[in-house]
Amino acid sequence: MSYNRREFLQQLGSGALQLGLISAVPTSLWASSASSFRSVQLPRSSPESQGVSSKGILDFVNAVESETLHLHSLMILRKGKVVAEGWWAPYAPELKHTLYSLSKSFTSTAIGMLVADGKLSVEDKVISIFPDEKPADVSPNLAAMRVQDLLTMSTGHDKDATPAVRESSDKNWIKSFLAQPVEHTPGTFFVYNSAATYMLSAIVQKRSGKTLLEFLGPRLFQPLGIEGADWETDPNGINTGGWGLRVKTEDIAKFGQLYLQKGMWNGKQLLPESWVNEATRSHIQSKGGSRKKEENDWLQGYGYQFWRCRNDAYRGDGAYGQYCIVMPKEEMVIAITSETSNMQAILDEVWNNILPAVKSEDASVGKNIQEQLQRKLTSLALPLETGKPQSPIVSKINNRAYSISENSLNVSNVALLFAKDSCTFKMKDNQGEHRISCGIGKWKSGETSLSTIPLKLVPTPVPGEKMTKIAANGAWIDENTFEMTWRFVETAHYEKVRCVFEENNVQVEFKKSLAVLNNSKDPRPVLTGKQIA
Structure with a gap:
C-alpha cells in the first residue's frame, strides 16, 4: 500500500x-x-x-x-x-x-443515475453547482473543473485534498474543497483524491434533495435486495462518498x-x-x-x-x-x-x-x-490467541477493580472477571462503563459501547451508532499476562489488548491492527493502575 x-x-x-x-x-x-x-x-x-x-x-x-x-x-x-x-x-x-474506497464505485453509480434522470451532466462545472460555497477569487483551473474531473480523479489538485478538507477549521467541507489551490488544468493530471468523491456525494444531495444513502435506497439497494446499509457522514450530515x-x-x-x-x-x-x-x-x-x-x-x-x-x-x-x-x-x-x-x-x-x-x-x-x-x-477461521486458558493468579485478580492513573483516554478503572471459558473486560471512562466479553479458546460475540474511531483511517462517524458488533478471545501468554484480540467485525480492523499483572499493579496496553500491519507504535498511552483494596 x-x-x-x-x-x-x-x-x-x-x-x-x-x-x-x-x-x-x-x-x-x-x-x-x-x-x-x-x-x-x-x-x-x-x-x-x-x-x-x-x-x-x-x-x-x-x-x-x-x-x-x-x-x-x-x-x-x-x-x-x-x-x-x-x-x-x-x-x-x-x-x-x-x-473504505470501494464506496467510491457506489457513489459514481448515483451520479450515473442523476445523469440518466437529466438532473446532471458530467460536463457541468463544479462551482456552478455550489455558487454559495465558491471562494471570492475563482482561479481559471477551479472554474474549469467539471463533474467528470471529479469522477476520474483529475481535478487538477497536485495532491490529495482530503486531509486539508477534513482538518480545516471550517466544518463546511464543500467550501473547504473549493478553497484548495488547483495547480493543474483539470482533466490532465491524475491524483487519487477521496475529497473529489465526497464532492460527488454532495452533488447528489444538492441535485436530488436526498443524502447519497437515501438516494441509492430505492434506486439501487432495494432492487438488489441490499438491506441495512449505512454510510459515514461529514459534520453536516453529507455522506462521505469516498469512504x-x-x-x-x-x-x-x-x-x-x-x-x-x-x-x-x-x-x-x-x-x-x-x-x-x-x-x-x-x-x-x-x-x-x-x-x-x-x-x-x-x-x-x-x-x-x-x-x-x-x-x-x-x-x-x-x-x-x-x-x-x-x-x-x-x-x-x-x-x-x-x-x-x-x-x-x-x-x-x-x-x-x-x-x-x-x-x-x-x-x-x-x-x-x-x-x-x-x-x-466451511471451516475458515482466523487464529485465536495462543496461550493457556488458566493462570494461578486468577484468584488474586478476578473481578478486582484497578484504579488507573490519570491518562489522555480518561480511563479511571478497569477490572477482569473470569469464568470457566470466558473473561469480561470492564473499563470505566468519562463516557461510562464499557464491557467486552472474550471467549477463551473460542470467539465470543457481542456488542460494545467502545468507539471504533481510534481504529479507523478516517474519524468520521456512522450517524446514530451507539453500539458496535465485536468478537473477542483471550489467553494467558504467561502467568502474569492476559492478552485479548478484539475484532470489530463490521470494520476491517481489530486490536490487541494486553494486561500485565505484577503484585497489586496492572498495565493495560492497546495496539490497533493498523499499528500491527505498519509495525508502528499505537498512539494511545499504556494505562497503569493499582488494585483497589
Whole structure:
C-alpha cells in the first residue's frame, strides 16, 4: 500500500446439494440475524456446473492463507450464480463490512443515475453547482473543473485534498474543497483524491434533495435486495462518498453482477448501459504501486471511480483489501473483504488461480476435490490467541477493580472477571462503563459501547451508532499476562489488548491492527493502575 491513496487512508453451493444448502452453512456467531439475511440471496451452484474448477478456487484460498493476507470473506460468481463463498470466523455472511474506497464505485453509480434522470451532466462545472460555497477569487483551473474531473480523479489538485478538507477549521467541507489551490488544468493530471468523491456525494444531495444513502435506497439497494446499509457522514450530515459505506459481502457481489449485466437487474435497467461502459473504461492514466505496468493493477487506467485491471477486468477497491472485481470475458464477479497490507498480492492470486480455473462448460473434477473445497470453505477461521486458558493468579485478580492513573483516554478503572471459558473486560471512562466479553479458546460475540474511531483511517462517524458488533478471545501468554484480540467485525480492523499483572499493579496496553500491519507504535498511552483494596 505504497501509493498516495493509502496515505488517506463457508459455504460452497453445490449443484447436487442445493436442497440442503442452508443447512450446510457453518453455525454462525451471529445466527440470530441469519434468517433475514438469507431472504434475498443470489442463486447458488457448484463451480464445475458453471465451468469453473474447484481446484483453482481451493488453490486461491490456500495461497492467500499461506501468504497471511488476512482475508475476511470471499464470494465468487459465475454467470450470476455463487459458485464459492466463505467467511473467516468470526466474520460471517450476515455481517456488514466497511468498504473504505470501494464506496467510491457506489457513489459514481448515483451520479450515473442523476445523469440518466437529466438532473446532471458530467460536463457541468463544479462551482456552478455550489455558487454559495465558491471562494471570492475563482482561479481559471477551479472554474474549469467539471463533474467528470471529479469522477476520474483529475481535478487538477497536485495532491490529495482530503486531509486539508477534513482538518480545516471550517466544518463546511464543500467550501473547504473549493478553497484548495488547483495547480493543474483539470482533466490532465491524475491524483487519487477521496475529497473529489465526497464532492460527488454532495452533488447528489444538492441535485436530488436526498443524502447519497437515501438516494441509492430505492434506486439501487432495494432492487438488489441490499438491506441495512449505512454510510459515514461529514459534520453536516453529507455522506462521505469516498469512504464509509458498509454492506455485506453478498451485497458487494450483487453490485458487481449489476455492472457485469450492464446495469440490468431482474429485467429492469437500473443504470444505463452507456454509463456502465463509460464508468468502467480507462479515462486517464492512473498511478500507484511499485511494479512495472504489465505486472501492476494500479497502472491499467482509471474510469469513473473504478480501476482498470490486468486481464481486461475492472474493479472497485478499498483500503486494506476490499474488492469488487468484475471479469467480463469470464462472466465472473469476485467479492473480497480483508485487512491486508499487500493488496496487489490478493489480485495476483486471483490471476494465478481463479482466472485459470475458468474452463469450458463440460469442466469436470473428481468428487474428492469438490468435497475438499467444501470442507475448506466451511471451516475458515482466523487464529485465536495462543496461550493457556488458566493462570494461578486468577484468584488474586478476578473481578478486582484497578484504579488507573490519570491518562489522555480518561480511563479511571478497569477490572477482569473470569469464568470457566470466558473473561469480561470492564473499563470505566468519562463516557461510562464499557464491557467486552472474550471467549477463551473460542470467539465470543457481542456488542460494545467502545468507539471504533481510534481504529479507523478516517474519524468520521456512522450517524446514530451507539453500539458496535465485536468478537473477542483471550489467553494467558504467561502467568502474569492476559492478552485479548478484539475484532470489530463490521470494520476491517481489530486490536490487541494486553494486561500485565505484577503484585497489586496492572498495565493495560492497546495496539490497533493498523499499528500491527505498519509495525508502528499505537498512539494511545499504556494505562497503569493499582488494585483497589
